[in-house]
Amino acid sequence: MLSYILRRIVATLPVMAIVALFVFSLLYIAPGDPAVVIAGDQASPEDVERIRQSLGLDRPFLIQFGSWVWRILHGDLGTSIFTNLPVSTLIGQRLGPTLSLMMVTLLLTIVVAVPLGVVAAWKAGSLIDRAIMGFAVFGFSLPVFVVGYMLAYIFALELEWLPVQGYTPLAQGFWPWLENLILPAIALGCVYIALVARITRAAMLEVLQQDYIRTARAKGLGQGGILFIHALKNAAVPIVTVIGIGIALLIGGAVVTESVFAIPGLGRLTIDAILRRDYPVIQGIVLLFSFVYVLVNLMIDVTYTLVDPRIRY
Amino acid sequence: MDRRTVLKGLAGAGGLALTGLSAPAIAQGAAARTLRFVPQANLANFDPIWGTQYVVRNAAALVWDTLYGVDAKLQPQRQMVESEETSDDGKIWTFKLRSGLKFHDGEPVLSKDVVASLSRWAARDPMGLMILAIQQELTAVDDRTFKWVLKQPFPKMLYALAKNNAPCSFIMPERIAKTDPFKQITDYVGSGPMKFVKSEWVPGAKSVFEKFADYVPRQEKASWLAGGKQILVDRVEWLVMPDPATAAAALQNGEVDWWENPIADLVPVLKSNKNISVDIGDPLGNVGSFRMNHLFAPFNDVRARRAVLMALSQEDYMRAIVGDDDALWKPLPGFFTPDTPLYTEMGGEILKGKRDLDAAKKLLAESGYSGQPVTCLVAQDQPITKAQGDVTADLLKKLGMNVDFIATDWGTVGSRRAQKTPPGQGGWNMFHSWHAGADCITPAAYTAIRANGDKAWFGWPNSPNTEKEIAAWFDATTLEEEKAAIGRVNKAALDDVVYAPTGFFLTYTAWRKNVSGITKGPLPFFWGVSKTA
Numbered sequence: 001m002l003s004y005i006l007r008r009i010v011a012t013l014p015v016m017a018i019v020a021l022f023v024f025s026l027l028y029i030a031p032g033d034p035a036v037v038i039a040g041d042q043a044s045p046e047d048v049e050r051i052r053q054s055l056g057l058d059r060p061f062l063i064q065f066g067s068w069v070w071r072i073l074h075g076d077l078g079t080s081i082f083t084n085l086p087v088s089t090l091i092g093q094r095l096g097p098t099l100s101l102m103m104v105t106l107l108l109t110i111v112v113a114v115p116l117g118v119v120a121a122w123k124a125g126s127l128i129d130r131a132i133m134g135f136a137v138f139g140f141s142l143p144v145f146v147v148g149y150m151l152a153y154i155f156a157l158e159l160e161w162l163p164v165q166g167y168t169p170l171a172q173g174f175w176p177w178l179e180n181l182i183l184p185a186i187a188l189g190c191v192y193i194a195l196v197a198r199i200t201r202a203a204m205l206e207v208l209q210q211d212y213i214r215t216a217r218a219k220g221l222g223q224g225g226i227l228f229i230h231a232l233k234n235a236a237v238p239i240v241t242v243i244g245i246g247i248a249l250l251i252g253g254a255v256v257t258e259s260v261f262a263i264p265g266l267g268r269l270t271i272d273a274i275l276r277r278d279y280p281v282i283q284g285i286v287l288l289f290s291f292v293y294v295l296v297n298l299m300i301d302v303t304y305t306l307v308d309p310r311i312r313y
Numbered sequence: 314m315d316r317r318t319v320l321k322g323l324a325g326a327g328g329l330a331l332t333g334l335s336a337p338a339i340a341q342g343a344a345a346r347t348l349r350f351v352p353q354a355n356l357a358n359f360d361p362i363w364g365t366q367y368v369v370r371n372a373a374a375l376v377w378d379t380l381y382g383v384d385a386k387l388q389p390q391r392q393m394v395e396s397e398e399t400s401d402d403g404k405i406w407t408f409k410l411r412s413g414l415k416f417h418d419g420e421p422v423l424s425k426d427v428v429a430s431l432s433r434w435a436a437r438d439p440m441g442l443m444i445l446a447i448q449q450e451l452t453a454v455d456d457r458t459f460k461w462v463l464k465q466p467f468p469k470m471l472y473a474l475a476k477n478n479a480p481c482s483f484i485m486p487e488r489i490a491k492t493d494p495f496k497q498i499t500d501y502v503g504s505g506p507m508k509f510v511k512s513e514w515v516p517g518a519k520s521v522f523e524k525f526a527d528y529v530p531r532q533e534k535a536s537w538l539a540g541g542k543q544i545l546v547d548r549v550e551w552l553v554m555p556d557p558a559t560a561a562a563a564l565q566n567g568e569v570d571w572w573e574n575p576i577a578d579l580v581p582v583l584k585s586n587k588n589i590s591v592d593i594g595d596p597l598g599n600v601g602s603f604r605m606n607h608l609f610a611p612f613n614d615v616r617a618r619r620a621v622l623m624a625l626s627q628e629d630y631m632r633a634i635v636g637d638d639d640a641l642w643k644p645l646p647g648f649f650t651p652d653t654p655l656y657t658e659m660g661g662e663i664l665k666g667k668r669d670l671d672a673a674k675k676l677l678a679e680s681g682y683s684g685q686p687v688t689c690l691v692a693q694d695q696p697i698t699k700a701q702g703d704v705t706a707d708l709l710k711k712l713g714m715n716v717d718f719i720a721t722d723w724g725t726v727g728s729r730r731a732q733k734t735p736p737g738q739g740g741w742n743m744f745h746s747w748h749a750g751a752d753c754i755t756p757a758a759y760t761a762i763r764a765n766g767d768k769a770w771f772g773w774p775n776s777p778n779t780e781k782e783i784a785a786w787f788d789a790t791t792l793e794e795e796k797a798a799i800g801r802v803n804k805a806a807l808d809d810v811v812y813a814p815t816g817f818f819l820t821y822t823a824w825r826k827n828v829s830g831i832t833k834g835p836l837p838f839f840w841g842v843s844k845t846a
Binding site for chain 1: 355357358363364365437493495496497499515516517518519552553554555556558559560562563565566568694721722723724725727728729731760768770771
């Protein structure tokens with residue numbers, strides 16, 4: 001297992017390099033010029049050209065890419081064109097809010113979606129099942145920003161229970177940290193709760209029809225034991241998979257959520273960097289996201305062995 | 314006990330169990346001493362000479378002071394300077410600094426700092442470049458005195474040093490000011506009324522400024538960038554909110570105190586809130602514009618440009634930008650900011666009265682236009698340019714033109730508009746923009762009005778008459794001479810259609826009623842602003 005994990009981690013390096021090259025190339029050929037944005041609207045073409053030269057943007061593609069790779073190999077993610085700050089600093093500033101949002105969302109998803117899916121499967125065909133699946137369709141269909149605005153309107157503006165916007169680090173207190181994350185996590189989590197609930201229900205339904213469940217029932221095992229000990233564990237592989245993939249998808253959802261709730265996370269940093277063509281920042285974020293994606297896939301694979309001992313690597 | 318308290322209690326209990334941390338008790342006064350402000354855009358970088366975005370200029374005005382400052386009457390007033398002398402021939406300017414000026418690191422402000430700062434500024438500023446072109450020397454005479462020796466008089470010297478157009482001539486310590494003007498500074502020490510808290514800066518999200526205890530304000534009443542800049546709060550936090558609905562909700566909820574630029578759609582909601590004040594933010598407003606490329610057909614022919622001017626309805630453009638709020642716009646038969654001393658409508662007939670589409674079509678035909686595509690660049694990510702672009706597309710179609718509508722983003726428009734290649738080969742025929750009214754008061758910082766061909770702004774208009782009259786304004790020494798020259802500039806620029814003005818529009822600013830002292834101006838002024846809890 002250890003050698004497998006190591007092999008997988010080593011294999012991430014070329015994946016990240018290819019993704020970074022792809023993104024770098026796309027940005028390079030895309031229209032738009034950071035020097036124009038920096039110089040301001042009233043700048044002369046000569047000013048823009050001088051700024052472009054000072055940033056090295058006038059150099060050929062291969063030299064720019066090569067120089068970036070060289071820095072990466074020396075552990076340097078580069079410097080933002082706009083802020084003149086190290087990319088690692090910028091990412092570090094934004095990592096906390098995004099991780100917090102993802103963590104709370106994930107926790108919310110697991111706590112809400114799995115029991116809902118189990119109950120729906122248990123009561124398959126009943127009113128409760130239809131209500132849960134109806135909620136799932138609703139949650140799956142509503143865009144994050146619509147849910148976000150609705151939540152902000154109701155719980156922040158009308159009821160004044162929670163703040164509209166912002167982020168407070170955990171170091172400043174648990175409640176200040178959490179109260180800023182509740183609404184964004186619900187907004188972001190709606191889709192994933194719906195997705196995980198549906199997958200849980202489907203997986204559970206399949207398992208509940210197995211012979212060993214019938215045997216367990218025949219032996220007189222209680223409903224809770226059947227559902228949560230026998231059935232859920234055996235239905236866990238697809239659930240773990242969809243939760244894992246959800247983590248990667250959360251990154252995309254976080255972009256919109258962070259904008260709606262003014263959370264200074266990686267999503268907003270990404271959008272800002274793309275709009276301004278801040279190449280080093282985009283490359284740094286892409287590398288990080290690629291690594292997270294590969295890591296999550298690895299964690300899913302490893303988790304399989306825990307929930308299903310028949311799986312070996 | 315309300316629901317929020319219950320929730321807080323529940324979560325707090327859980328949190329304590331999990332982390333052992335508790336929420337800090339925030340003293341009642343702390344909130345009142347921190348002003349939370351939503352700026353118009355990200356403070357993505359912080360060098361007001363390297364980059365000239367308005368948001369950078371606005372933040373820089375807190376941190377760096379200027380030798381002179383323009384006041385609400387648009388007059389330059391002494392700021393860091395105690396006195397100035399001009400030689401009889403107008404070629405030698407000698408300035409003396411106020412005593413007691415200090416930088417945020419405790420060092421005194423000396424003439425050598427000023428010399429280095431002015432040298433860096435002049436390399437990037439249009440007026441600075443004009444001064445550099447006639448400069449003989451700029452030297453420090455002693456710690457508080459410096460001298461600017463010119464080869465010929467430059468009557469607009471004080472205006473150049475006081476103006477609020479970016480880049481302003483901010484004074485930095487010599488070690489910082491010696492940075493190449495095309496490279497970004499990383500040290501943000503100034504002598505302005507507030508210090509920049511670099512450690513708390515999250516570019517694109519949050520910028521923090523703290524009151525500079527050693528700042529010595531002038532004794533006069535503050536007026537825009539001039540006078541006594543009294544800071545009445547301890548801390549100003551700029552919170553970037555890319556989503557207007559979020560900013561509006563945060564203001565309504567009291568999570569922020571002041572929103573610089575609420576969008577017109579949300580103003581009615583804000584006005585209906587009894588805790589919020591809404592008013593025009595910048596009385597100098599903005600001049601809407603689109604530029605035609607003078608290098609290529611059809612707009613290389615002045616008749617085609619005039620045809621467009623004859624047909625365009627400024628009301629259509631303005632309503633597309635500001636909606637139905639008539640208080641927010643004015644027709645603008647010219648190029649200069651309304652309600653300013655040099656405002657003129659001379660030669661503006663072509664933009665006044667009923668629009669004559671038939672006459673415009675006839676003139677367009679006379680220009681030789683024969684249906685070739687007109688490449689119209691429109692940045693969809695900027696509401697103002699998008700609105701104008703939609704109106705222009707409709708206008709051109711009504712004129713019988715074949716519109717090649719390029720919907721793209723501002724960054725792309727910014728780079729493509731610099732292309733001098735023909736429209737079919739990566740170039741363009743039209744693009745849309747707008748100019749801060751503060752930049753359009755005189756030709757001094759009005760890049761868009763310049764018509765010196767290859768050296769002109771994008772579109773490269775070549776109008777010798779316009780240039781001649783701009784030069785006359787620079788040489789003018791009395792207000793009457795200036796007014797006459799500006800009138801002639803307006804007429805010449807309209808005759809040759811240097812660009813197409815689409816109207817004058819204003820924007821709102823909004824703040825909580827527990828904040829007082831906010832004044833109308835071309836940038837948000839934080840001096841004199843106070844807040845109660």
